[in-house]
Each structure stands twice: as structure tokens, then as C-alpha cells.
Amino acid sequence: MNAQPWTAGRVARFALLSLGAFVFIAPYLWMLAVALKPQDEIFSSSLSLLPHRWALVENFAKALTRVPMGRILLNGVIVCGLILVLQLVTAIPCAYAMAKLRFRGAQAMVTMIMLGLLVPIHAIALPIYVALSATGTLNSYVALVSPFAISVFGIFLFLQFFRAMPDDLIAAARLDGMTELGIVRRVIVPNAWPAITAFAIFSVVAHWNDLFWPLIVVSDTRMATPPLGLLFFRAAEAGDDYGALMAATVIVTLPLVVAFLAAQRRFIEGITLTGLKG
Template identity: 75%
Template structure:
């Protein structure tokens, strides 16, 4: 390959990546622009990202006064934390057993996990709702978290990662007298932080943005997670104050953006390593 062709190929890749970045960032940039504009500029015929008159304070003050925004954010943090902690506590030992232990039915369990990835929440929503309603558990944190406490995707992701851990390391720990749970806590977990971080990003993003299930089990604004809170905000705004609505959307999306930027290195490392096989 000549230097010119290598340079041309690199320029083409950069152009494609830049175009993709612009396509993905454009909605967010437009959301930020709308959140800073007064109502008359949003509905004007001119197309401009920079507002002529700034309405940042007005729009963001509405975002925090029309609905209990801080409570909505707190609900999202609590629900995502409950789901993530239980998912990790369940998925880690399950994935370790499937990856490093030999027992009858292991292959069948792996096949069942693969099939479980194909089952959407919509298929199980009705029986879960009926059970929660019968138990009087609607409008609670438990009802928001219950369908997601066991993640087959988490088991599959950790399974792929644990297969890359050398068996010699596990055998050495057993020779030192560690139990299997001790190996998980003292050997596997310290080496699995990239995979745990990657899964945490997937889990938090999915459940922070989830709207389908909260619409089913939550009817009170005080228990709403952020996406459902935006619907309540939309109703309170009578549908025409898009500047305030976009300001509320910015407030809801900023925590996810900050979390991803903070953990992006380990996230990429975890996704890369889960593709390796021992």
C-alpha cells in the first residue's frame, strides 16, 4: 500500500466518522439551541442555532417549577441503582459458574440465556403487571425495578469476559484454599471492572430512558422517573412551550452524558475484552 492510498483511506474514514458524529450530535445541538430560545423565536420562520434573545433562565426555571424535577431525577437514580446492583450481584456468580465450572446442563443453560435475549419486556409486561397490582405494589420503586432485576444480557456479557480469564489463575486460587464465592469476590471482580463498567453504562442508559414500563406501573408524578416526568411536564405545558420542554430534556439527559464521558475509557475496554475468548 502506497503512502498516498493510505492517506486517502484514512481521510475517507475520518470523513465517514465525522459525518456520523454530526448526524448523532445534531438532535442534541438543536435541543440545546431550543432550550435557550424564547417561544417566539422557536416558531419563527428563520432557522438559527444562536438565539437573538436568550431565555435560558426562564426556560430552565420552568423546568424545575412546573414539575418536581429534582424528585424525578432522584427517582431515576434510585431505580437505576437498585436495578444495577441486583443485576450485577446475580449476573457475576452465574456467569462465573457457566464460564469456569463443569456441571451437567451447562450448555443448556447457556442456550437458555441466548433465547432469553430474544424475549422483550412487552411479552411479559401483562402478567408482571397483574402480579404487582394484586400485591398492591404499583407506584413503588420495586414495581419500577422488578422486571429488570435479572439480566440475561448481563450474564451473557460477563460470560464472554470470564472466558478470557486464564484457568491457571482460578486453579491457583483454589490451591490457596479459596471457596468459589471467594474466587468471585477476590479474583474475578477485581479483574472484571472493565466489563462491569460497560454493563453499567448499558443498564443505566436503558433504564434511565425507559418509558414503556413506567407508563404501566406509575400514575403519580412523585414516583415518576425522568422520561415519564417529561410527559407530565408536556401535559402541564399545554403543548406549546417547547423551550421549557427542551430545557427539561437537557436536565434529564445531562447525567447520562456526564456518566458516559467519565467512564468511556473503561467502557471501551470492557466492550473490547468481552470479545476475547480463552
Template identity: 70%
Template structure:
């Protein structure tokens, strides 16, 4: 293969990747553009990504004053953090038991995990809502967190990761007198951070953006998560102040972008290693 052919191939790949990146970033670019426009410019017949009149300060001021944006972000952090911690605490021991311990019910548990992946939250929403209503725990962090405290996807992801870990490492820890819980805490978890980071990205993005369940169990704005807060914002503005609405949307999506950029290396590593077979 000649140098010229290799250069053309690299340029073609670069062009294809650039096109893909542009398609992915297009909604965010449009949102950033709209957040800086006046109402009249948003509904103008001509389309321009660069605002003629920069209205960012006014729109972002509206976003912070017309709904409690710090409270929405705090609720998102609390709910996503609690869900992630509970999911990891449950999934790591379960995945370790199925991956490294021999017992009769392992195949049955694996089948249940695979079956659980097929059941969406929409199928269980009604009975969960009725139960939470009878327990009088609607409009609370408990109602937002409890249905997601066990993640079958986390169990499946960690199971694949733990299978790739050498059995000799586990046997050596047992010879040293460690209990199974000690092995999980002192051997498995320190070596599983790539998988935990990868799952954390999936979990935080899913629950930060979730509107379906908060819309069912929360009517009090004090417990509103970021997507639900946008609905309250739009209701307060009668749905016509799109510049401020896009500014609020930017504020809510920015933490996810920053978290992914900071953790992308560990995310890719975790996803790659969970695909290995032990």
C-alpha cells in the same frame, strides 16, 4: 504508500468521522438551541441554531419550577442504581458458574440465556402488571425495579469476559483454599471491572431512558422516572411550551452524557475484552 496518500487517507477518515459525529450530535444541538429560544422564535419560519433572544434562564427556571426536577433525577438514580446492583449480584455468579465450572446443566443454562435474550419486556408486561396489582405494589420503587433484577444480557456479557480469563488463576485460588464464592468476590470481581463498567453503561442508559414500564406501573408523580416526568411536564404545559420542555430534556439527558464521558475508556476496554475467546 507515499506520505501524500497517507495524508489524504487520514483527512478522508477524519471527514467521515466528523460527519458521523455531526449526525449523532444533531438532535442534541437542536435541543440545546431550542432550549434557549422564546416561543415565537421556535415557531418562526426561519431556522437559526443561535437564538436571537437568549431565553435560557426563563426556560430552565420553568423546567425546575413546574415539575420537581430534583425528585425526577433522584428517582432515576435510585431506580437505575438498584437495578444495576441487583443485576450484577445475580449475573456475576451465574456467568462464573457457566464459564469456569463443569456441570451437566451448563449447556441447558446457556441455551436458556440465549432464549432469554429474545424475550422483550413487552411480552411479559401484562402478566407482570396483573401480578403487581394483586400484590398492591404499583406506584413503588419495587414495581419499577423487580422485573429487571435479572438481566440475561449481563449474564451473557460476563460469560464472554470470564471465558477469556486464564483458568490457572482460578486453580491457584482453589489451591489456596478459597471457596467458589470467595473466588468470585476476591478474584473474579476485581478483574472484571471493565466488563462491569461496560454493562453499567448499557444498563443505566436503558433504564434511565425507559418510558414503557414506568408508564404502566406509575401514576403517582412522586415515583416518576425522568422520561415519565417529561410527560407530566408536558401535560402541565398542554404541550405548547417547547422551550421549557427542551430545557427539561437537557437536564435529564445531561447526567447520561457526563457518565459516558467519564467511563468511556473502561466502556471500550470492557466491550473489547468481552469479544476475546479463552
């Protein structure tokens, strides 16, 4: 196949995309550069990404020892994993029912889902906090997970995807004697992996990076999630050891980068399908 000629328009698009990519990646490059530098080079007058004296081991050793970083990362994995599982268990059957079953009030439910997208967690944080405090579940996984067990965004995303699935496929499953739950488990879910992967990336990134809710319900370092752990780390460092702070930030950010790169193809496929077939 012959390569396309480099026209002026193509060069302009490539330059614009390259500029946008640089703008997005520059903070991460600077974060990594600071994590490699000793303290005296971070605020030096010379602007250089590579350090004159490497402090990688020193900074990362501080990041791993000043706070229980392993426990903090484990908390992030547990909280994000529990939230994602609960959201999928509730969102997939709900979206399937609204997309493929005929019942009174289906349109009203879709309207309520759309309205639910407009309600941020900040608006209902106080009553949820009062309820969790009354039940004695603050500083626990219950407090971190339960407010997000149902995702209206997930229901909306899967609703768009399931509407495009052929009705003949579901009718054939019913003729084979499958129950509605069996159809969801054996027909819908295997065909919905692109949408599930896309939603999983959205969910994990949102809750891994969430500081607002953990800051409200967690005061124990052992229950801290990654962003809250960084806050505790900064407090322990009195805000002056930026090399170690950036090293801790690299450690916290790295799992998300690895997860996204591993699921990149299915993520793009899922976004494309839910966008084109809604």
C-alpha cells in the same frame, strides 16, 4: 513520531466519520439551541442556533418548577442504581458458574440464556403487571425495579468475559483455600471491572431512558422516572412551551452524558475485551 500522510482514503474515512458524528450530535445541538430561545424565536422563519434574546434562565426555571424535577431525577438514580446492583449480584456469580464450573446442565443453561435474549419485556409485561397489581406494589420502587433484577444480557456479557480468564488463576485461588464465593469476590470481580463498567453503562442508559414500563406501573408524579417526568411536564405545559420542554430534556439527558464521559475509557476497554476474548 511522524504524522501519517493525508491520503485520499484517509481523507474519505475522516469525512465519513465526521458526517456520522454530525448526524448523531445534531439533534442534541438543536435541543440545546431550543432550550436557550424564547417562544417567539423557536418557530421563526430564520434558522439560527444562537438566540437573539436569551431565555436560558426562564426556560430552565420552568423546567425545574412545573414538575418536581429533583424528585424525578432522584427516582431515576434510585431505580437505575437498584437495578444495576441486583443485576450485578445475580449475573456475575451465574456467569462465573457457567464459565468456570463443570456441572450437568451447564450447556442447557447457556442455551436458555441465549433464548432469554430473544424475549422482550413487552411480551411478559401483562402477567408481571397483574402480579404486581395483586400484591399492591404499583406506584413503588418494587414495581419499577423487580422485573429487571435479573439480566440475561448481563449474564451473557460476563460469560464471554469470564471464559477468557485463565483457569490457572482460579486454580491457584482454590489451592489457597478460597471458597467459590470468595473467588468471585476477591479474584473475579477485581479483574472484571472493564466488563462491569461496560455493562453498567448499558444498564443505566437503558433504564434511565425507559418509558414503556414506568408508563404502565406508575401514575403518581412523585414516583415518575425521568422519561415519564418529561411526559408529565409536557402534559402540564399543554405541549406548547417547547423551550421549557427542551430545557427539561437537557436536564434529564445531562447525567447520562456526564456518566458516559467519566467512564468512557473503561467502557471501550470492556467492550473490546468481551468482543475479542469471547
